[in-house]
Amino acid sequence: LAKTTQPISMDSYEGQEVNITCSHNNIATNDYITWYQQFPSQGPRFIIQGYKTKVTNEVASLFIPADRKSSTLSLPRVSLSDTAVYYCLVGDVGFSGGYNKLIFGAGTRLAVHP
């Protein structure tokens, strides 16, 4: 299973764009890259998922270079409510179905200031 490395913490201000980069040098061919957001005492919430190039949804964009050894989560115009821990996961979707041993790293604590 590919190991991921993210910055431990980041600070930003309201209205700014935040980019959180995740390194996953040992990503395998079948691996997808998924990002989750977690607020204190709540379950992680799915943000975005991608395999290659760029994916965009209503809350974020995910940029994945051609070698797929890293990925960048981009949060446009953050607000105070975006203060949370963000996890990057690289999942092995095997034939058995679903993710096996989906391992969360330490995540990135994003603090958004007024």
Add this chain to the structure above:
Amino acid sequence: DSGVTQTPKHLITATGQRVTLRCSPRSGDLSVYWYQQSLDQGLQFLIQYYNGEERAKGNILERFSAQQFPDLHSELNLSSLELGDSALYFCASSVGQGEGNTIYFGEGSWLTVV
């Protein structure tokens, strides 16, 4: 609301006791995952079930056990409880078939061992 339901939301029990945490996955999801998150700690993968069968095991203690029933709900049994078992226990579910599965988390069960 992720669609994953966990009960109870809060539980206080004494050391040496046994508790059962229950999880109902999202409708149609075949995979169930259990995670433990201690105060200020990351999410620790415990175990995964797929359509009633154990699929993957993480750092789950021998005092802990789980199962997934024919109706796909799951239970996590924690026995001989210790103070260090106090944590937030999350259940998650996914469809478990095809590529790029997303797992969805419940809101967790707070266990306090006194």
